[in-house]
Amino acid sequence: MSGRVNLLVPEVRANPYPTYAELRRSSVCQVDPGGYWVLTRHDDVVAAFKNPQVFSSIGMRVVTKPAWLGHNPFADSMIGMDPPNHTRLRTLVNRAFGPPVLARLEPRIRAFAGAIVDRIPEGTPVDFVDAFCLPLPASVIGELIGLDPTQHHLFKRWADDLTSITSIGPSPGQETARMAEIRATVKETEQYMGRVLASRRAEPRDDVVTDLINARVDGESLSDAELMNFMFLLLVAGLETTIHLMSHSLRLLMEHPDVLERLRKDTSRIPRFLEEVLRYEPPVQAIMRVTTTDTEIRGVTIPKGSPVALMMGAANRDESHFPGAETFDMDREGTNNLPFGHGVHFCLGAPLARLETRLGLEALLTRFARFTPAGPMEWNRSMTVRGPVKMPVVAHAR
Numbered sequence: 007m008s009g010r011v012n013l014l015v016p017e018v019r020a021n022p023y024p025t026y027a028e029l030r031r032s033s034v035c036q037v038d039p040g041g042y043w044v045l046t047r048h049d050d051v052v053a054a055f056k057n058p059q060v061f062s063s064i065g066m067r068v069v070t071k072p073a074w075l076g077h078n079p080f081a082d083s084m085i086g087m088d089p090p091n092h093t094r095l096r097t098l099v100n101r102a103f104g105p106p107v108l109a110r111l112e113p114r115i116r117a118f119a120g121a122i123v124d125r126i127p128e129g130t131p132v133d134f135v136d137a138f139c140l141p142l143p144a145s146v147i148g149e150l151i152g153l154d155p156t157q158h159h160l161f162k163r164w165a166d167d168l169t170s171i172t173s174i175g176p177s178p179g180q181e182t183a184r185m186a187e188i189r190a191t192v193k194e195t196e197q198y199m200g201r202v203l204a205s206r207r208a209e210p211r212d213d214v215v216t217d218l219i220n221a222r223v224d225g226e227s228l229s230d231a232e233l234m235n236f237m238f239l240l241l242v243a244g245l246e247t248t249i250h251l252m253s254h255s256l257r258l259l260m261e262h263p264d265v266l267e268r269l270r271k272d273t274s275r276i277p278r279f280l281e282e283v284l285r286y287e288p289p290v291q292a293i294m295r296v297t298t299t300d301t302e303i304r305g306v307t308i309p310k311g312s313p314v315a316l317m318m319g320a321a322n323r324d325e326s327h328f329p330g331a332e333t334f335d336m337d338r339e340g341t342n343n344l345p346f347g348h349g350v351h352f353c354l355g356a357p358l359a360r361l362e363t364r365l366g367l368e369a370l371l372t373r374f375a376r377f378t379p380a381g382p383m384e385w386n387r388s389m390t391v392r393g394p395v396k397m398p399v400v401a402h403a404r
């Protein structure tokens with residue numbers, strides 16, 4: 007490729023896949039903003055995920071705690087650690103996300119989904135991010151970490167700010183005001199989460215925060231700072247990602263009316279449809295690592311200490327792994343877990359994300375027959391997650 011690609015310019019943001027195809031064809035290179043080295047072929051991405059000795063998760067910490075921010079509990083959470091530090095924390099939080107927790111949550115999620123869908127007006131344009139994609143995951147995260155359900159928009163703003171840290175390059179120039187906003191968000195979120203933790207210590211409840219406070223493995227528990235870091239991690243990892251899975255699902259249903267018709271006739275096909283949405287439009291497009299040593303890939307040496315983006319968005323369209331990769335085909339065989347990462351950091355919330363999106367779509371397709379776009383979509387700005395910030399849609403009754 008000639009010149010460095012900028013992955014956040016609006017035309018690439020609106021449709022990054024032709025650029026990813028070029029990147030896959032060319033040798034390993036750097037992109038803007040941030041000068042990340044990008045791995046775009048499926049085999050390279052999986053190999054890097056499997057090799058934390060060379061592709062360290064300290065990369066997640068480095069990119070989410072730049073010097074201008076200084077403090078960010080998300081960056082200090084286990085997502086930015088390598089084994090053995092990561093292993094200890096993952097063991098402590100694992101049980102709080104097991105099958106019994108999902109079973110406990112399922113009826114609540116179904117009730118949330120029904121109530122949210124009932125509030126969507128028919129035959130008139132609404133922003134579906136606001137009306138559907140945000141409220142369901144926000145209600146679920148609220149249930150998990152004890153957030154006040156009337157404050158959904160606040161949590162979305164916090165999660166948006168925390169995921170947009172990666173869109174501010176190393177020479178930020180004009181972006182001083184945005185930096186100040188993000189610093190204020192970190193402080194505000196920390197104060198709020200601090201109050202939630204204090205209230206659960208005073209009055210334990212049957213919820214995940216209480217389970218985390220009480221978690222013990224070999225006599226070890228989570229420190230106050232580790233609890234705070236994990237709450238930040240859940241907010242960022244569990245909200246923005248699932249909102250985008252919902253919005254990509256709806257957009258693909260509008261683009262493929264035949265698929266919508268099949269799902270309406272047989273909702274048991276929704277899980278299969280979601281697997282193809284996750285492949286075709288992965289909400290997490292890239293995960294960051296940093297190299298611990300000089301490493302050679304396809305004849306190019308990536309120097310020690312370089313930020314590297316493992317581009318799942320590109321790997322999921324790699325023809326050598328997915329024949330006909332540029333075609334949305336819900337009859338594609340097999341489960342592709344790469345959208346949820348790979349190896350020791352594999353997404354803790356993957357079953358929950360699949361469950362809430364399935365229940366949300368079931369409720370939506372039970373009430374509405376079809377959906378039509380009602381205006382242009384606006385895309386978010388982040389190197390890691392991709393999805394619309396606005397999605398005007400008209401829902402038509404059955």
Ligand code: HEM
Nearest residue numbers: 084085243244247248251290345346347351353354355359
């Ligand atoms: C469609 C929705 C989701 C997608 C695409 C997604 C994707 C991912 C990916 C790619 C990773 C790997 C990060 C890495 O290797 O550095 C990850 C980790 C994680 N995810 Fe998710 N996620 C989703 C939903 C959720 C939900 C709903 C939760 C919880 C409420 C969650 C919690 C986590 C946590 C705690 C980690 C860190 C695991 C670790 O560091 O060991 N995610 N997710």
